[in-house]
Amino acid sequence: MLKNHLAACLVLFMTSFALPTASFSAGADVSHAKLANGLEIVVIPDRRAPVVTHMVWYRVGASDEPRGKSGIAHFLEHLMFKGTEKIAPGDFSKIVARNGGQDNAFTTQDATSYFQRVAKERLPLVMEMEADRMANLRLLNEDVLNERQVILEERRTRVDNDPSSILSEQVQAALFLAHPYGIPVIGWQHEMEHLSREDALSFYKTYYSPNNAILVVAGDVEAAEVIKLAEETYGKLPAGAPLLRRDRGIEPEAIAARRVILRDERAAKATLSRSYLAASYTTAKPREAESLELLASILGSTGTGRLYKKLVVEERKASSAGAWFAGTALDYGRFGIYAVPAGDIPLEALEPLMDAVVAEVRDNGVTAAELERVRNAAIADIVYDADNQTNLARTYGWALVTGRTIEDVKNREAALTAVTLDDIKNAARTHLDMRRSVTGSLLPDPKKVAAGAATKKISVPGPGGTIH
Amino acid sequence: MLKNHLAACLVLFMTSFALPTASFSAGADVSHAKLANGLEIVVIPDRRAPVVTHMVWYRVGASDEPRGKSGIAHFLEHLMFKGTEKIAPGDFSKIVARNGGQDNAFTTQDATSYFQRVAKERLPLVMEMEADRMANLRLLNEDVLNERQVILEERRTRVDNDPSSILSEQVQAALFLAHPYGIPVIGWQHEMEHLSREDALSFYKTYYSPNNAILVVAGDVEAAEVIKLAEETYGKLPAGAPLLRRDRGIEPEAIAARRVILRDERAAKATLSRSYLAASYTTAKPREAESLELLASILGSTGTGRLYKKLVVEERKASSAGAWFAGTALDYGRFGIYAVPAGDIPLEALEPLMDAVVAEVRDNGVTAAELERVRNAAIADIVYDADNQTNLARTYGWALVTGRTIEDVKNREAALTAVTLDDIKNAARTHLDMRRSVTGSLLPDPKKVAAGAATKKISVPGPGGTIH
Secondary structure (H helix, E strand, C coil): CHHHHHHHCCCCCCHHHCCCCCCCHHHHHCEEEECCCCCEEEEEECCCCCEEEEEEEECCCHHHCCCCCCCHHHHHHHHCCCCCCCCCCCHHHHHHHHCCCEEEEEECCCCEEEEEEEEHHHHHHHHHHHHHHHHCCCCCHHHHHHHHHHHHHHHHHHHHCCHHHHHHHHHHHHHCCCCHHHCCCCCCHHHHCCCCHHHHHHHHHHHCCHHHEEEEEEECCCHHHHHHHHHHCHHHCCCCCCCCCCCCCCCCCCCCEEEEEEEECCCCCCEEEEEEEEECCCCCCCCHHHHHHHHHHHHHCCCCCHHHHHHHHHCCCEEEEEEEEECCCCCEEEEEEEEEECCCCCHHHHHHHHHHHHHHHHHHCCCHHHHHHHHHHHHHHHHHHHCCHHHHHHHHHHHHHCCCCHHHHHCHHHHHHHCCHHHHHHHHHHHCCHHHEEEEEEEECHHHHHCCCCCCCCCCCCCCCCEC | CHHHHHHHCCCCCCHHHCCCCCCCHHHHHCEEEECCCCCEEEEEECCCCCEEEEEEEECCCHHHCCCCCCCHHHHHHHHCCCCCCCCCCCHHHHHHHHCCCEEEEEECCCCEEEEEEEEHHHHHHHHHHHHHHHHCCCCCHHHHHHHHHHHHHHHHHHHHCCHHHHHHHHHHHHHCCCCHHHCCCCCCHHHHCCCCHHHHHHHHHHHCCHHHEEEEEEECCCHHHHHHHHHHCHHHCCCCCCCCCCCCCCCCCCCCEEEEEEEECCCCCCEEEEEEEEECCCCCCCCHHHHHHHHHHHHHCCCCCHHHHHHHHHCCCEEEEEEEEECCCCCEEEEEEEEEECCCCCHHHHHHHHHHHHHHHHHHCCCHHHHHHHHHHHHHHHHHHHCCHHHHHHHHHHHHHCCCCHHHHHCHHHHHHHCCHHHHHHHHHHHCCHHHEEEEEEEECHHHHHCCCCCCCCCCCCCCCCEC
């Protein structure tokens, strides 16, 4: 049971998905509709193969959980595979597989998404099944208790057995004083242990309804055909109660730099990482989020980025160094930098070098050549991302579920093109401010380091802490 | 209006109230009763003068606030002075004063308390008035908006204009990752600005009722007479809806030391302070909270404490140093240590000395002579505290509202007497652990320090952040 489900819920927690950025020539054909019951529909033609990607996005994530019930959004995501009156427990993914398809789901702070990739003739089938579990989930207490063991095991594997993941979790918890982005999507273990069938059903009844969902279909389909099918399946469901605006709070002004120091003898290498509270694509001023994204590349690209060049190449004090921007979020974005020391270089020797790189871009900005290099790469990525049907669907789903528009997606290239050197400098000055930061130090057992344990890549967060 | 109210709500945010610890010879006469509508009554005879202290404690505080409404518990406390059908807005305190009495109120994370000290003949009057506003609060929108300016001004004065208070607030926010003790009682400014009449009334209707209140009367009174009076006033009010258990969440295991660094040019002196997550009197094992309290004296007493002796006397690196234990709380206690550097000694030079003092008690405990000295002082304080009628009433109110009993208060001397050297060492080992700590650094403008600005006492937290 455990293995089956873990296999079904493939890990998508990868850097390559950190920035859903597709825009593409076919963008002009994207259709947007809404059913009478409130279900939003996006259809993205992609005719290169006779397959479709069918995704349902709910406008609810871990940051909407009741206090003390951390993990319930993700737990419910698992339980959605437990069946309905028509589908026996555990059969959902089997039916999809039997029909030659793949399915999966993921939960983030802001959204929960379910998707299948199937041959285009199977679209009516997966729509029927997805609409069915949107309204008719049935949960046996035994299944719920078994699945709770699965999510607890998932937490142990993904977080508690991995010191760098523990540090990431602790840094994020320290970054947010008021907003629930500080609570891990997977949940705090002691709260997960008490999540019940009633908790899951209450969350389901509150948030799972057509008027709180977005259907995204990408593939070899016509918009009219998809909308007709949706009408015949999802259209039969009644609208749920109107949902309130998602007001999850605002951070108090960030005025004091924070640090988190984790000593863990299981860590193979020390690492230094810093997260800054930043704007997200949804909350940023024009060009601000694009500037942060481009700045993350300028600072962070392996080989050519400023951190790598300074810390790894010139000073030879780090074995790796980088930066990232997690900007796809309803409320706050996060900007991160990190470095892993070379040999037995202490973190205290690394941090001033990192600080100097940040101070340099705050004071003097970046060069036109750097901006052009990362901008060209980002624009090229738009095309590469569009080449993958799942990425394509995901890009539109992410945009809409975080309060952006189809136009925003289509205008991505123009927005990147509009970024100026001043924009980058302003974004760095505003957001790369120590008062908005949490610096995390992972300190391994000194004996192990002396013994020359193998190095280990530190985990870089995806958008809003996606987990499955 | 502003001045009047600030004057009425006297500041009780003082270290001397940090540990409500009275027990006394008269303790045997304390009466405990409950009305049919759920109101708990405690009567404490104190016949030295013909006065009474009348307190009503509600089992609700800032940590029970809805998410995003920080400050509403304290705001409502202010608004409770705005009148009812019988009392015109702002007249409550005037009537008490006209009758020769004083009144006040305070809000903490766990409780909200209203009290009057009057001549004993006036007890029926204040009971009538307090019962009236328990059920019949009337709020004009204009009064609410004016009072919101008052609490915002209170925040500016108490916190935002005082760098050491800002640091305390930031340290406490960083100490709690899941539990609302991290949210300041006064509220986050951006949330306070939006608190409305409806928010206040909703909080009032949910939590202000006889079955959620404790009446404490200390003074020259007979229990039977007080209970009869209470029956005639509070007894007429209907019980409110039953209240749920106060489950405000549990902290995830503390695994990573945290730091907060505040640079503020208004600070006259650098300070180093550290808070450890600890047990409270309510959650501690037998003798554990008493041990932490005694340990705070052993480490922290001015002149004789270990921190003072090491940092100020021997090493001459600090101008002051101390420790405190805030143990009166429903959920968590907090243990704190702090030091203010002498001259231009950097905090980096101070911290290893502080660490060494802590390491010494963790490794080797304290001496029998130290334990006897602070124990004798604590037992003597029981008598001194009992000498003040308000302290007396407060001690019983605090105990009951945080889930302790009258027996616990009466047994305080015995509990202190039972503490062993091993208890102290165990308490230090368990709680004075860096992983459970947040270390705060306040760094002033270097130019000002060089110019020799006057030193300033750092603020030491009272029980659960009491404010008025």
